[in-house]
Amino acid sequence: EAAVTQSPxxxxxxxxxxxxxxxxxxxxxxxxxxxxxxxxxxxxxIHYSYGAGSTEKGDxxxxxxxxxxxxxxxxxxxxxxxxxxxxxxxxxxxxxxxEQFFGPGTRLTVL
Amino acid sequence: QEKVQxxxxxxxxxxxxxxxxxxxxxxxxxxxxxxxxxxPGKGPEALISIFSNGNKKEGRLTVYLNRASLHVSLHIRDSxxxxxxxxxxxxxxxxxxxxxxxxxxxxVFP
Numbered sequence: 001e002a003a004v005t006q007s008p009x010x011x012x013x014x015x016x017x018x019x020x021x022x023x024x025x026x027x028x029x030x031x032x033x034x035x036x037x038x039x040x041x042x043x044x045x046i047h048y049s050y051g052a053g054s055t056e057k058g059d060x061x062x063x064x065x066x067x068x069x070x071x072x073x074x075x076x077x078x079x080x081x082x083x084x085x086x087x088x089x090x091x092x093x094x095x096x097x098x099e100q101f102f103g104p105g106t107r108l109t110v111l
Numbered sequence: 112q113e114k115v116q117x118x119x120x121x122x123x124x125x126x127x128x129x130x131x132x133x134x135x136x137x138x139x140x141x142x143x144x145x146x147x148x149x150x151p152g153k154g155p156e157a158l159i160s161i162f163s164n165g166n167k168k169e170g171r172l173t174v175y176l177n178r179a180s181l182h183v184s185l186h187i188r189d190s191x192x193x194x195x196x197x198x199x200x201x202x203x204x205x206x207x208x209x210x211x212x213x214x215x216x217x218x219v220f221p
Binding site: 004031033035042043045048056058059090100101102103105 | 112153155210
């Protein structure tokens with residue numbers, strides 16, 4: 001069964017601090033995605049990747065960086081966290097045009 | 112940029128009834144249209160997708176797509192309390208992942 005895991009599940013950070021959210025998939029999918037989910041905005045795409053070593057900007061990339069060091073791992077990095085980045089973050093993996101499998105989410109609070 | 116709108120925002124139905132959800136999108140050349148289900152505190156899970164005009168049925172789910180009117184609908188027959196969740200319509204636009212609507216919250220009461 002497809003499996004996407006995220007860590008940490010909950011995170012409290014301070015404004016201006018660095019935050020790294022991690023995602024691991026055992027599906028052997030080439031594509032991985034980072035979304036954030038906010039009331040009134042729904043799920044929005046931040047960054048995505050076609051494979052190890054590649055990262056692409058999604059619809060709302062400002063303030064975020066991404067890293068794909070291997071087929072299995074995809075990280076989202078907030079170099080200077082701000083309160084506006086308080087949200088629930090979801091990682092997903094999937095083949096092109098096919099079903100995306102989502103992780104359980106990370107709840108991030110920036111104080 | 113693709114825009115996806117869903118209606119109604121919320122739906123309350125009795126157990127055994129049909130739940131009908133609507134979604135409109137902005138790009139007739141979009142790839143597949145997906146419906147995801149999301150329970151509180153969980154990630155979305157794919158239910159069904161459609162690419163071609165017409166309808167597709169899987170179990171209690173039926174989805175209808177009309178690309179000319181940029182409209183897709185999801186119908187859940189014989190709704191159960193376990194179907195209570197938020198349903199997200201998502202459009203797959205080439206390689207850039209999914210564009211989601213805000214969702215319809217469905218509540219099924221016994």
